[in-house]
Amino acid sequence: xxxxxxxxxxxTEVINIGFGRAAASLSKLTGQRVQLEVPHIAMCPLDxxxxxxxPMMETLSRPEVLIxxxxxxxxxxxxxxxxxxxxxxxxxxxxxxxxTEQMTFQPMTFTPADAAQIRExxxxxxxxxxxxxxxxxx
Amino acid sequence: xxxxxxxxxxxxxxxxTLRQILEPAGYEVAEAEDGLSxxxxxxxxxxxxxxxxxxxxxxxxxxVLTKLRELDADAKVVIVSADxxxxxxxxxxxxxxxxxxxxxxxxxxxxxxxxxVLAGVAx
Numbered sequence: 036x037x038x039x040x041x042x043x044x045x046x047t048e049v050i051n052i053g054f055g056r057a058a059a060s061l062s063k064l065t066g067q068r069v070q071l072e073v074p075h076i077a078m079c080p081l082d083x084x085x086x087x088x089x090p091m092m093e094t095l096s097r098p099e100v101l102i103x104x105x106x107x108x109x110x111x112x113x114x115x116x117x118x119x120x121x122x123x124x125x126x127x128x129x130x131x132x133x134x135t136e137q138m139t140f141q142p143m144t145f146t147p148a149d150a151a152q153i154r155e156x157x158x159x160x161x162x163x164x165x166x167x168x169x170x171x172x173x
Numbered sequence: 174x175x176x177x178x179x180x181x182x183x184x185x186x187x188x189x190t191l192r193q194i195l196e197p198a199g200y201e202v203a204e205a206e207d208g209l210s211x212x213x214x215x216x217x218x219x220x221x222x223x224x225x226x227x228x229x230x231x232x233x234x235x236x237v238l239t240k241l242r243e244l245d246a247d248a249k250v251v252i253v254s255a256d257x258x259x260x261x262x263x264x265x266x267x268x269x270x271x272x273x274x275x276x277x278x279x280x281x282x283x284x285x286x287x288x289x290v291l292a293g294v295a296x
Binding site: 040041044056058068 | 185187227230255258259276
């Protein structure tokens with residue numbers, strides 16, 4: 036399947052906006068500026084994808100680890116229902132270079148207080164859902 | 174006619190969307206798809222205001238802004254970009270941009286920002 040010029044342009048712009056959001060989150064967490072470039076869009080069969088991506092991934096030191104932590108951090112905000120940060124751990128506002136390196140070997144975790152808050156929020160949500168659903172008929 | 178606007182963006186979709194917002198609101202629109210064309214168009218058309226993307230192929234938007242302001246210290250430039258990092262806002266503000274609109278934008282945001290900058294409110 037080939038994209039038309041209009042489709043490619045629209046997809047590039049949508050991905051560009053997504054990258055912009057991701058870069059802003061990454062920049063906020065690491066305290067570093069992220070230099071954005073225009074994304075390159077290409078269609079390829081699924082079984083060729085890993086070969087096409089490998090050269091890009093090899094230029095970075097475990098980027099998937101950092102991206103995974105950023106995603107977990109953002110999901111953490113949703114689960115904690117707050118935009119505020121913790122002094123340590125996964126929900127820290129800025130990760131130092133040392134912490135970024137360490138996460139490759141030892142994944143960061145929520146602080147005990149954050150973890151307890153997430154459990155409480157989830158339990159509260161389950162209670163509300165159960166109440167809304169009403170009694171289960173046998 | 175409310176004013177002449179130069180839209181600088183490498184995305185045809187963005188340029189078309191901005192044109193569709195600006196023309197019915199009474200603005201005259203010219204387009205440039207890269208930094209060099211933008212500089213050329215600016216000095217040919219002398220627009221009242223420039224809407225400038227940051228992340229573009231070739232010349233980066235910040236370089237276009239710096240060049241425009243070097244050549245015309247009064248150039249009114251509004252950044253319209255997906256690069257929403259705080260540091261990017263600070264950089265373009267220091268380089269003389271009058272305002273920043275984050276992508277994706279909406280019609281009211283674009284028109285209000287344009288009206289404010291042209292009226293001198295956002296300066």
